[in-house]
Amino acid sequence: MPWGLHRAVARRFPEPARRAADPAHAARLATYLGDLLEPYELGAPRGMAGGHSYGEMAAALLPDEPVDTLVLAYDIPDIEPGRATATYLSHLCPGGPTAFAVSDQGRAGAHTALRLLRDLAAPALLVVAEQSVLPYDPGVPAEVPAAHCAVALHLGPSAMPARAPRIVRGAEPHDVVELLGEVDGATVVLGGHLAGVGVKADRVVLADPAQPMTGVWEALAAVDGPAMVADFDPALGYLCVSAFGC
Known part of the structure; x- marks a missing residue:
């Protein structure tokens, strides 16, 4: 497995x-x-x-x-x-x-x-x-x-295999659309600084913006099935995506 x-x-x-x-x-x-x-x-x-x-x-x-x-x-x-x-x-x-x-x-x-x-x-x-x-x-x-x-x-x-995370330095929030790629049948969890970005997916979950580090992972814990987690750090310019089961 x-x-x-x-x-x-x-x-x-x-x-x-x-x-x-x-x-x-x-x-x-x-x-x-x-x-x-x-x-x-x-x-x-x-x-x-x-x-x-x-x-x-x-x-x-x-x-x-x-x-x-x-x-x-x-x-x-x-x-x-x-x-x-x-x-x-x-x-x-x-x-x-x-x-x-x-x-x-x-x-x-x-x-x-x-x-x-x-x-x-x-x-x-x-x-x-x-x-x-x-x-x-x-x-x-x-x-x-x-x-x-x-x-x-x-x-x-696990039946939810983890893809290698992608971490891009010097990105902007809208770059997450390209970084996510094709989203089919997966829930997308977005960090607080990605709210409002036009991600197309069957289900988009917004993390608690008051929890900068744990927000996306806390939201992931409530998701069933394949999921993609995306977060953006404005201070360091890091855009990150991790995928599970997709």
């Missing part, structure tokens, strides 16, 4: 992480972030009150069955930057998988991770996560999500 999407599970976390209420952790985090920000004259860090931990969020979505590889994809920094989160999740996940993280690619991070996992073609888990507190001014435009959210893509032998 081809390798692809076995199932997708999404969850929002309305309550902050336990660590967010720990004064000692908050003090250490403020010192750590202050030291990093000082050379760039970006001002003092703000509090992480209400933030969440990717380790806690992802742990709630781990499978019961073993996997060979686990990848965490994120954009907004974690409330616990001192933790090697992928290694921590490897310790918790059945099978003790090889684990690593993909970041600093905006919305393209999840598609890059999927491309890497597809080349391995073994049972795997991709966790896409974002938390809604950015404790400092990054000095460049940044879209901060409205909610803490994580999505787990369970990958392995």
